Amino acid sequence: MKIMVAVKRVIDYAVKIRVKSDKSGVEMSNVKMSMNPFCEIGVEEALRIREAGAASEVVAVSVGPAQCADTLRTALAMGADRAIHVVSGSLGPVLPLSVAKILKALVEIERPGLLILGKQAIDDDCNQTGQMVAGLLKWPQGTFASKVLLDKEKQVATVEREVDGGLETLSLDLPAVITTDLRLNQPRYATLPNIMKAKSKVIKKVTLEELNVEIKSDLEVVQVTEPPKRKAGVIVSSVDELIDKLKNEARVL
Amino acid sequence: MASALMSRALRNRSIPSFSAIVSRFVLVAEADILKHPLAETWAKLIQLVQQKDGYSYIMASSSSFGKNVLPRAAALLDVSPVTDVVEISEPRLFVRPIYAGNALSTVRYTGPDPCMMTIRSTSFPISTFSKDTKSDAVPISQVDLSTFNEETFGKSRWLNLTSQDSERPDLGNARVVVTGGRALKSADNFKLLEKLAEKLGAAVGATRAAVDAGFVPNELQVGQTGKIVAPDLYMAFGVSGAIQHLAGMRDSKVIVAVNKDPDAPIFQVADYGLVADLFDVIPEMLEKLPEKK
Secondary structure, eight states, X not given: OEEEEEOOEEEOTTSOOOBOTTSSSBOOTXXXXXXXXXXXXXXXXXXXXXXXXXXXXXXEEEEESTTHHHHHHHHXXXXXXXXXXXXXXXXXXXXXXXXXXXXXXXXXXXXXXXEXXXXXXXXXXXXXXXXXXXXXXXXXXXXXXEEEEEETTTTEEEEEEEETTEEEEEEEESSEEEEXXXXXXXXXXXXXXXXXXXXXXXXEEEEHHHHTOOOOOOEEEEEEEOOOOOOOOEEESSHXXXXXXXXXXXXXX | OOEEEEEHHHHHHHHHHHHHHTOXXXXXEOOGGGSXXXXXXXXXXXXXXXXXXXXXXXXEESSHHHHHHHHHHHHHTTOOXXXXXXXXXXXXXXXXXXXGGTEEEEEEEOSSSOEEEEEOGGGSOOOOXXXXXXXXXXXXXXXXXXXXXXXXXXXXXXXXXXXXOOSSOOGGGOSEEEEEOGXXXXXXXXXXXXXXXXXXXXXXXXXXXXXHTTSSOGGGBBSTTSBOOOOSEXXXXXXXXXXXXXXXXXXXXXXXXXXXXXXXXXXXXXXXXXXXXXXXXXXHHHHHSOOOO
């Protein structure tokens, strides 16, 4: 069985982002970029499943401009077998629905038994793509996964998910889509030997035309602004003072 | 045209209050296959109803259910949804947080009906209604499920849900929340926080670090990928104030932070900060706080 993992290149999670003064977006020049943390967890889970003998190959895919190749190299350095880069440079950010259609087209070519995505990208925080591609493929979905157990014989995935009420367990027939939550695993660091090996692994470039996917644009970003700033707070010196302020000043007690 | 769509499981609980507040009618879909909130069946149900009735808007709250189902339904209907809406500026103009709430994106939906969205419930106050509000019963109709069938049904099976039984108010809409971070050091110490919550009539929250360490279950996690809360009073004990945690509570009316480290980033968002050891502060608060009314 093949596992396909979709990965996204985003501003590094530790960077303090700045909104551009012209409100057109977030400052991206000279800013550290990394693989989306949820996507890293996805790659790690795919590798573990392969290492456990339940899959033969891990294919990493990404949609975006030329620099996506960096993210795919990281996936290869972690241990993915090969990568596919769907080039979409000139269009700007591609909406989740279009990414889902692209992934569906790739799935129809590659025929993986499992498609893993991060639950959300930390830039747009959409949390949509996995669910969408599952719907388009008519595959079952296990989103926000905190545990995945694959039964190779039965071709079934038991997925424990983090939901508002606690932990929900689903049983999914493969092929299926899984989106990762933070506690699914701790991703490995790419070791130097693996980084070197990755240089000779293949990243196949594919165009949107070849995939015959229509890019829909039904959402337009009008502006990006800063959230309202909170008024500066005060440091109190004792519990007594705190209780007093909460009761008499803030009036929340 | 407002309607509410519900499965059999929700029906008995929700219909009376729903019809008083919003709905012109309520649609009920009754089928064994809808017994559990699976995305595969629910997305198909939404598609079925939409294809028959043609709504202009389809919405859900940004709960784990809404987030799981709505995007799948949107893909079936071939439209881009807007998720986690915090403001509706115009009929097709929405504001949503990005980068863990460190920026706000204003987006315009330019596609055909339906316009689909999930909304962040903490950003929309519940409208009050007086006893005089007309609360005529609204019609309830059954969704015709004769064509409700798909190859995916049966490919996903609900096995179980483990949740913590609690008398505490629901974290998502409690008026007061007390949160503990990794500095609580153990699950046992969280009991101390629970005593404080009890006294304040509060819900208990936790940071990702505390959940990762196994002190409390995942449903208590507040943050960018956990629960988003906006209580009147949010008290953070031993919480450093990472960006991802702030994303989950920055809309709280009043924020209190108690931390031994005066440089903890949490003090930058706190309205009241106390640089002290939480293990001294909590017992003192338990002693000095008035009893919950």
